[in-house]
Amino acid sequence: MSLAYRSYRHFRQQRGAAPATALWCWLLQGLCWLLLPLEGPAWRRALDTPGGAFAHLDGRRLRFGDPLRVAIQAAWLLLVRTPAERARPRAQRLKAAAGGRWRRLWQRGRQAAGAYAATLHRLPARVRGSAPWQALRRRANGLRPRSRRWLTAALALLAAGLALLCVTEPFGYLAQFVFVLLMWVIAMVVRRLPGRLSTLVLAVLSITVSCRYLWWRYTATLNWNSPLDFACGMILLAAETYSWLVLMLGYVQTIWPLQRKPASLPADLSxxxxxxxxxxxxxxxxxxxxxxxxxxxxxxxxxxxxxxxxxxxxxxxxxxxxxxxxxxxxxxxxxxxxxxxxxxxxxxxxxxxxxxxxxxxxxxxxxxxxxxxxxxxxxxxxxxxxxxxxHFFSPDPFERNLGIFxxxxxxxxxxxxxxxxxxxxxxxxxxxxxxxxxxxxxxxxxxxxxxxxxxxxxxxxxxxxxxxxxxxxxxxxxxxxLATGSLAAHVSQRIRWARGMAQIFRIDNPLFGKGLSVFQRLCYANAMLHFLAGLPRLVFLTAPLAFLLLHVYIIYAPALAILLFVLPHMIHASLANARLQGVYRRPFWGEVYETVLAWYIARPTTLALINPKKGAFNVTAKDEVQSQDWFDWRIAKPYLLLAALNVVGLGFAAWRLAHGPADEIGTLIVSSLWVLYNLLIIGGAIAVAAEVRQLRRSPRVSARLPAALRTADGHMHACTLSDFSDDSVGLELAAALDLAPGTAVSLLLHRGTREFVFEGRVQRSLGRRLGLRLDAMDTRRQIDFVQCTFARADAWLDWHDGFRLPSLVSSLLSVFALGGRGYLRLAEHPPAVLRPPLRQLGRLLRWLASFLPRPALPLRPAMRPSAPGSTP
Known part of the structure; x- marks a missing residue:
């Protein structure tokens, strides 16, 4: 009885539990002692060691629902691999799970994959060095120019004929599936090949699949018997045709970057x-x-x-x-x-x-x-x-508000x-x-x-x-x-660009007139058509609602046919663009950028095409300061309206799935998935509208510059300039230095062979990191500081080193996560009338989330007193 009382007192005094909670936990603990061998050494280590699997429950007041949280956490750890376990090399996990046989199979698979990748990388060199290839090159070089032109024309006609056959040949469902599978397999093999040839092949595959999709849309998916179906279908088809045209022009524009290098200047300065x-x-x-x-x-x-x-x-x-x-x-x-x-x-x-x-x-x-x-x-x-x-050394609204700078x-x-x-x-x-x-x-x-x-x-x-x-x-x-200071300023700048490009397209269309080559016309046309994306993007964000709300068939085809044509078009376009765009644009993020601007550029571009003289020049605000986080409800109104419409569409989809005809279930599912995708893209736009605090008028610029710090006693300390702004710097010292805030120091920087000294005072000190506020500088010192920092020749050359090339799946998941984040940010900044109920809803959601399992943390050994004479 004394043991039971001590346990109850532990819950009350040590864990701060209420009497009912302490009694409830005491009863459950007794039940566990009856059913589980808690006295065993393994159980004792798990229960007595802080941290580990139940670290999120340690050190806080015991609640009535904590036993259920412990049970959910234990079940999750037993049934699901933790992130720490997933982070282990796959070979080690297989060894722990299945023994030597599975380990050998895994090693053979990895060896085969490595050999496959190495073969693909050696393939271009082996082909170029082979005897048949060399003989073919000798024959081609031996042809007369006229014969070579005829051969090129013949090959071009043959390729065009094959392409036309692939695009226009009608297939049944099985044949279309085999065709799609074959194209996908080719793309999967080719995308691992290095060099530009594989990029060209991926672009050709994408062009073939996309042209076949557009041909199918024009010839087999319009309902000519229903005026409303036909009208809505043509609106969507016009938007898709615009996207197809921009895709094709984009391939022409970016398929072979020139990568020009600087040209040398003569030694004679005159x-x-x-x-x-x-x-x-x-x-x-x-x-x-x-x-x-x-x-x-x-x-x-x-x-x-x-x-x-x-x-x-x-x-x-x-x-x-x-x-x-x-x-x-x-x-x-x-x-x-x-x-x-x-x-x-x-x-x-x-x-x-x-x-x-x-x-x-x-x-x-x-x-x-x-x-x-x-x-x-x-x-x-x-x-x-x-x-x-x-180039911009400050984050734009996307980078700042989303934390991706x-x-x-x-x-x-x-x-x-x-x-x-x-x-x-x-x-x-x-x-x-x-x-x-x-x-x-x-x-x-x-x-x-x-x-x-x-x-x-x-x-x-x-x-x-x-x-x-x-x-x-x-x-x-x-x-x-400096980048634009807020989302509103960013949108205003893009409106001016869009209006101006539409004006040029209207009054000095590059497709017509003298003086331009064919490819110059295409490049200029694509640059101008890019800013006409507002209306097509709005069509894509609302198109599935035509079927869900109005029962209008915008694509008059079975759901299976839609999947067999739409998905290959999207997948191949994404594969080709991911290869072409590399580190300069993450896949699927372009749709978020377009969604943010679509509503605002649709009207001015349309008006500029009608009356190009409308519109005035506006100067973009750059150095805006925001004292606190806030949500720009004015700029976000279109996103909220689009989100509300799509939510209503989902409600209609749920009702029709329960009560509608069975033969429409496939179309309802496809439309609902389209709506969910649109909601996540719109959520990304909403996330950008949540402006984060920005107190600095002059942003800090990251850098890695050698420098030196001189203290008042004359000692010099080697350091690295890690960041700077107009009047302050951050330093990383080689060794920790104890300097009180306000201590006067001197900063030494180099520009070429010259050394410059700037006086300042310690603003903060944290181990090996120092923050300095520079003293007021005269004109000469300001010029020297700007030229030692912002104007260095190598100041921005390594700016892209942090960019990595993500997979299509990871990029898509990041966009989905961004969409969910947008709706969470919306809940954090509600209008005043909605704050009380949303605050209660937030508390409810946080309470429910407290039951979710967490990843296990590394175990922290319990502190034990050292033995006499031992070293702590």
Whole structure:
């Protein structure tokens, strides 16, 4: 009886249980003592050692439901492999589970897989080195040019005939399944081959399957007997045709990136051209423009051939005074006609340089910018433009609000990492408004920068190409700036881009007119069609509701046929794009980006096609500060409406599954899966609308720079500069240093062979990590600090090292997880009227979640007193 009382007292005093809870746990413990051998050594180790399988229940007040939580956790650990167990090498798990026979089978399988992969990697070299291949090459090289052209034409006609047969031949269900399976097997084999040939094959497979899908849609899936079915079906088919066209043009645009390298400059500096650096500004803060000017002043170029100008459309005296103090040019005008393009055109007559380099007011050029870009102008006298990437050292709203900065490629990485490089192959790389060098003679030849649209950059490049000038793209980040400060600012910027591209498509359509090659026309057309994605994306997000709510057959075909045609089209397109886009865009993330913008760009692009003169230039806000987390209900309204409609559609689907005709079950299931997919994509858009706190106006930039720290006693300590901002730095010391906050220190940085000293004070100290706040710097010190950090030649070259190429499945699951996260964020930021019930619902969900099993943590040995004389 005394043992039972001690157990009850333990529950009451040590675990803080209420009397009823202590009695309940005491009774269950007694039952366990009767049924289980708890006195055994294995049970004692599990019960007496803290942590491990039940770590989430240790150290907190005992609750009435804890026995049930313990039972659920124990059952889960017995039946399910834990993440720690899954993390073990598979061979070890098989050894523990099945012994030597399974281990040998597993090893043989791994050896076979390794041999298969090695064979595929050696296959291209073996084929090229084989005697038949060499003989075939000798025969091909021995052909006359005319015979070679005829042979190429014959092979092209044969390939086109086979492709037409694959696309148009009608198959039954079994034949279609065999065809799809064969194409999938080929894709699975080819995708492991290295080189561009396998990429081409994957693109050809995707084109074949997608064209067959579109042919089937046009010839076998429209209900001509029902006007409503036909009308809704044609709307969806028009959206699919648009997506198919963009897919095909995307393959043309990105199939063979040029990967241009910098051209060397002559050793004779007198042959280097003169350059005017232009920094247009309208309403940006002087602090922002100041750093761009300081970075430009550090560009490695002969000083007598480099002139820097601030183009101030705001006509602010402070900017004029700053330009005079810094020794740079200042140009202002009396009006703001044609916005940025007008500002640039006003400055051109006052410039004398052979080349013009343009930087937005927040883009800081690296010191090597001109040495990397200008060499191509000397090599090609008809070269009008060299464009470099727009790189951002601050997170955009997607990266900041989703916490994926420097882990997942941002929205612009695909364009600047792959699309522009692919355009360069076809001499179609275009001007992006900043981080570019242009030949002054070429700009004069077309009458200045284009002013008819709000995207003067792309329109200017189009005019240059029409006049026979060439362009180049260097995929080397040579400048960096600030990304948009909020989702609202991001959407506003994209609306301007979309409106401008639609205006160009309407008034200066690249598909028509003189001066462009076929591939230049296709590249420009795809760039403009990309911004017309708003309406098609909205159609895809609402299409299944036509059947669920209105009983309209938008695809007039059995569910099995839909799966046999739709899934291969989606899978092959995803495989080919994953191979083409690599680390520049994760599969399926593009749909989230499009969904965020779809509602907002649909109307302005449609209106611009009707009346291209509508629309004004707007300046994008960059350095916004947000004091707390909040949800942008204004920008999220369209996403919430789309989510509500799809939820209603799911409700109708559930009712019709229970009470509808049996022959529609397959179609209902397919439509419901489509709705669920749309809900998760919309959830991703909702997640981006939950703005996270941003207290810093100047973001911290990660870096790995050698530095030194000098303390007041004169000692020098080697360290690494791990991050920096305008007025503070983070350091990693080689050894821990005990410095109190406020201690005065000196930071030593190098730029080339020169050493610079910056005074500061310790802001925080944590072991080997220090945070310094730099003292107020004069103009000379500010220039030195900017050029030692932001404007280094190698500042942004390793920025993509954190990107990894994920599998299709893992990327799809990450998008699904993002969708669920969006709805959770929505629950965290409800309107005031909904907060009390949602708070209660949240408590209920957290209580239910407390019963979920958890992964077992590593065991923590119980602390025992050391034996006399032993070493602790």
């Amino acid at each position: 042959r280097w051209p003169s350059v005017d650096v232009l920094i247009p500004t309208y309403n940006e803060d002087l602090a922002l423009v100041r750093h761009t000017v300081y970075a430009a002043m550090g560009i490695d170029w002969p000083k007598d051939k480099l002139r820097i100008h601030i183009l101030d459309d705001g006509r602010r005296p402070a900017f004029r005074e700053f330009a005079q103090a810094a020794g740079v040019g200042y140009i202002a005008r009396t009006d703001n006609r044609h916005a940025k393009a007008g500002n640039l055109n006003h400055a051109l007559p006052q410039l004398k340089g052979e080349l013009v380099a343009i930087f937005d007011s927040d883009h800081l050029p690296a010191r090597s910018f001109l040495q990397v870009t200008v060499g191509w102008f000397l090599r090609d006298r008809r070269l009008a433009l060299v464009q470099t990437p727009h 420097r882990h997942t490629p941002n929205e612009g990485e695909l364009f600047y990492g792959l699309v522009q490089d692919g355009n360069d192959l076809w001499d179609a790389a275009f001007f992006c408004g900043s981080c570019a060098v242009l030949r002054r003679a070429a700009i004069d030849d077309i009458g200045g920068f284009a002013v008819e649209t709000v995207t003067e950059d792309a329109h200017t490049a189009l005019r240059l190409h029409r006049r026979g000038w060439h362009s180049a793209y260097l995929r080397i980040p040579q400048a960096a700036g």
